[in-house]
Structures are given as C-alpha cells and as structure tokens.
Amino acid sequence: MTTPAIRATALNKTFRSTDGTSVVAVEHVDLTVQPGEIVAFLGPNGAGKTTTVDMLLGLTSPTSGTIELYGATPHHAVVDGRVSAVLQTGGLLTDFTVRETIQAIAALHGRPDRVDAVIERTGLAPLASRLVKACSGGEQQRLKFALALVPDPDLIILDEPTTGMDVAARQAFWDTMRADAETGRTIVFATHYLAEADAFADRTVLMADGRIVADGPTAEIRAEYGGRTVTFRPPSHVVDGQGIDEAWLDAVRAAVAPLGVTELEVASASLEAAFLALTSTTEAQEALR
Structure with missing residues (x-):
C-alpha cells in the first residue's frame, strides 16, 4: 500500500x-x-x-x-x-x-x-x-x-x-x-x-x-455546486435562469425563437459560484450535515 x-x-x-x-x-x-x-x-x-x-x-x-x-x-x-x-x-x-x-x-x-x-x-x-x-x-x-x-x-x-x-x-x-x-x-x-x-x-x-x-x-465540485446559467436577450429585457444542461439548450432555442429572442448563451459551471455557495455560513452548515 x-x-x-x-x-x-x-x-x-x-x-x-x-x-x-x-x-x-x-x-x-x-x-x-x-x-x-x-x-x-x-x-x-x-x-x-x-x-x-x-x-x-x-x-x-x-x-x-x-x-x-x-x-x-x-x-x-x-x-x-x-x-x-x-x-x-x-x-x-x-x-x-x-x-x-x-x-x-x-x-x-x-x-x-x-x-x-x-x-x-x-x-x-x-x-x-x-x-x-x-x-x-x-x-x-x-x-x-x-x-x-x-x-x-x-x-x-x-x-x-x-x-x-x-x-x-x-x-x-x-x-x-x-x-x-x-x-x-x-x-x-x-x-x-x-x-x-x-x-x-x-x-x-x-x-x-x-x-x-x-x-x-x-x-465535480464546480459542476455540483457552481450551477449553470442560461442567458438570452428578448426584444426588450434580459432573462437569466439556472440549472439548464446541454440537453435542454436546443429545446430552449426552439421555444424562444418565435419570440424574437437573440444572444442565447449557456455559461458553464463556475468554481467561483461553488466557492461562494459552500463558504457562506448557511450553505456551509448545510453541506456539513
């Protein structure tokens, strides 16, 4: 060993x-x-x-x-x-x-x-x-x-x-x-x-x-705790969502295309987001349970 x-x-x-x-x-x-x-x-x-x-x-x-x-x-x-x-x-x-x-x-x-x-x-x-x-x-x-x-x-x-x-x-x-x-x-x-x-x-x-x-x-830490962000631009404002994986991306594009949505992007999981989630007092205590 x-x-x-x-x-x-x-x-x-x-x-x-x-x-x-x-x-x-x-x-x-x-x-x-x-x-x-x-x-x-x-x-x-x-x-x-x-x-x-x-x-x-x-x-x-x-x-x-x-x-x-x-x-x-x-x-x-x-x-x-x-x-x-x-x-x-x-x-x-x-x-x-x-x-x-x-x-x-x-x-x-x-x-x-x-x-x-x-x-x-x-x-x-x-x-x-x-x-x-x-x-x-x-x-x-x-x-x-x-x-x-x-x-x-x-x-x-x-x-x-x-x-x-x-x-x-x-x-x-x-x-x-x-x-x-x-x-x-x-x-x-x-x-x-x-x-x-x-x-x-x-x-x-x-x-x-x-x-x-x-x-x-x-x-794995980045993926599990960092999440993902989908960002797209409707005609007059920006909408953000989290937790969308690649399998959903094409479906989202197809759904929003008739609405004139542009600039659809998916940001990969962030170590910074995982760090912030895990080291905040509440999240840290939950992770320790």
Missing part, C-alpha cells in the same frame, strides 16, 4: 484570545493526499487554511489530532528534505544576491549541486546577481519558490504562492509548477485566485469556519 503524502486525522486547533476565551481555528479536519496529487486549498479569510498549512509543516502543533507526512512527523519530513514550502510570511536576507541566497540554503541542505538547476528552473538567471532588496515582491516570491526546490522535495506546500506577481509572472510560475507535477511531485497550494485553482488543481478542498466543507475533483 502506498504511504500517503499527507494524512491528517481529526485535527483541531484552538487559540487563546486576549480576553481569555478560546477561539477555534480548525475543527475536526481529516485530509489525505496521495503522492502525485495536485490539490488546491481554498477558503475565505479566517477559514483555517493558513493554520492548517502551519500544522502540516510543523510550525504549530494541533491541539488534538495527528499528522503524518510520508509516514513521518512533519518535523522529520521537513528535516529530511521530503517537504518544502513557500509561505506568505518569512523574510529573506536582503543584503545577499539571489544566487548567494540560493547557495546559502543549498549549503544548509548539503545540496550545492542544486544551485544552478534551481536558478534555471525558476527563471532567475537574469536576476542571479541582483540584491534581494532590489527585487520586486513578485521576484522575491519566485526566489522563495526556488529555495523550496533546493532539496528536491517530494511534496511542496504553497500558501498564496503568486501574491505580488503580475499576470505574466503568475503564468510563468504555473508553467513551472505544471512541469514539476508531471515528474510526480505532490503539490498542495492555498490561493485566493480561484482561476488558478480551476486551471491547475485536479482536486479542490474548500474550508469554511475551520472545517472542510467540500473535498473532491475540481470539475
């Missing part, structure tokens, strides 16, 4: 607020990710995504529950170089050049042989001699990604990895990630760019109020 890349069981995390009350950040989260999967981790602010990511990486301990990465504790998996991360937080050595920064981390991992390969892989060659403090936010994010690749990990966990990148840089980043995924690397990423999750993730996990409210193939 293949050992899962991630196995989290009954994870709970509570914090003590300044007034002494307990705040539940993550509640009874079960998550299993198999090697080679590409998983998007979505949820509104305060949903528990970042806390869950921190627990997966061993940066904070669960109040209760267990976590294994490739059968080991998060700490040991990270120390062994099997797991790397690109996080929103965490600074860089601003007075080092890009190359010097990668060389320093490579030395810590005992992998000086990876420096040139990582620079090339992440498109940082033109920036190699630039001081980190002279790099833009997006360029620094690419450098963090390069550092995550130094140990050649089996699993990369990314928390909002393209924050600060422009459209072209985001596209280049995901091109690199797709190439890495094809080699069998496991990728788990949290993002607020729903288009990225829709385009890249085979599987989507949605969190709301500290709990997982949906977990499955991205296309």
Whole structure:
C-alpha cells in the first residue's frame, strides 16, 4: 500500500484570545493526499487554511489530532528534505544576491549541486546577481519558490504562492509548477485566485469556519455546486435562469425563437459560484450535515 503524502486525522486547533476565551481555528479536519496529487486549498479569510498549512509543516502543533507526512512527523519530513514550502510570511536576507541566497540554503541542505538547476528552473538567471532588496515582491516570491526546490522535495506546500506577481509572472510560475507535477511531485497550494485553482488543481478542498466543507475533483465540485446559467436577450429585457444542461439548450432555442429572442448563451459551471455557495455560513452548515 502506498504511504500517503499527507494524512491528517481529526485535527483541531484552538487559540487563546486576549480576553481569555478560546477561539477555534480548525475543527475536526481529516485530509489525505496521495503522492502525485495536485490539490488546491481554498477558503475565505479566517477559514483555517493558513493554520492548517502551519500544522502540516510543523510550525504549530494541533491541539488534538495527528499528522503524518510520508509516514513521518512533519518535523522529520521537513528535516529530511521530503517537504518544502513557500509561505506568505518569512523574510529573506536582503543584503545577499539571489544566487548567494540560493547557495546559502543549498549549503544548509548539503545540496550545492542544486544551485544552478534551481536558478534555471525558476527563471532567475537574469536576476542571479541582483540584491534581494532590489527585487520586486513578485521576484522575491519566485526566489522563495526556488529555495523550496533546493532539496528536491517530494511534496511542496504553497500558501498564496503568486501574491505580488503580475499576470505574466503568475503564468510563468504555473508553467513551472505544471512541469514539476508531471515528474510526480505532490503539490498542495492555498490561493485566493480561484482561476488558478480551476486551471491547475485536479482536486479542490474548500474550508469554511475551520472545517472542510467540500473535498473532491475540481470539475465535480464546480459542476455540483457552481450551477449553470442560461442567458438570452428578448426584444426588450434580459432573462437569466439556472440549472439548464446541454440537453435542454436546443429545446430552449426552439421555444424562444418565435419570440424574437437573440444572444442565447449557456455559461458553464463556475468554481467561483461553488466557492461562494459552500463558504457562506448557511450553505456551509448545510453541506456539513
């Protein structure tokens, strides 16, 4: 039997607020990710995504529950170089050049042989001699990604990895990630760019109020919860309807044609619509039942 890349069981995390009350950040989260999967981790602010990511990486301990990465504790998996991360937080050595920064981390991992390969892989060659403090936010994010690749990990966990990148840089980043995924690397990423999750993730996990409210193939979640919209233009106004599939489209066209209706369109199911439905308080509670 293949050992899962991630196995989290009954994870709970509570914090003590300044007034002494307990705040539940993550509640009874079960998550299993198999090697080679590409998983998007979505949820509104305060949903528990970042806390869950921190627990997966061993940066904070669960109040209760267990976590294994490739059968080991998060700490040991990270120390062994099997797991790397690109996080929103965490600074860089601003007075080092890009190359010097990668060389320093490579030395810590005992992998000086990876420096040139990582620079090339992440498109940082033109920036190699630039001081980190002279790099833009997006360029620094690419450098963090390069550092995550130094140990050649089996699993990369990314928390909002393209924050600060422009459209072209985001596209280049995901091109690199797709190439890495094809080699069998496991990728788990949290993002607020729903288009990225829709385009890249085979599987989507949605969190709301500290709990997982949906977990499955991205296309299935989009289809089940996103719905479809039929839009057409009568002579004087626009009418919208939902839930119409392809089988009904020709019938609708035939029915409305005598009325002079034009511009009949069917919009496919939207991950954004599914996200909004599943992470709203009422819908999230219903989905958990």
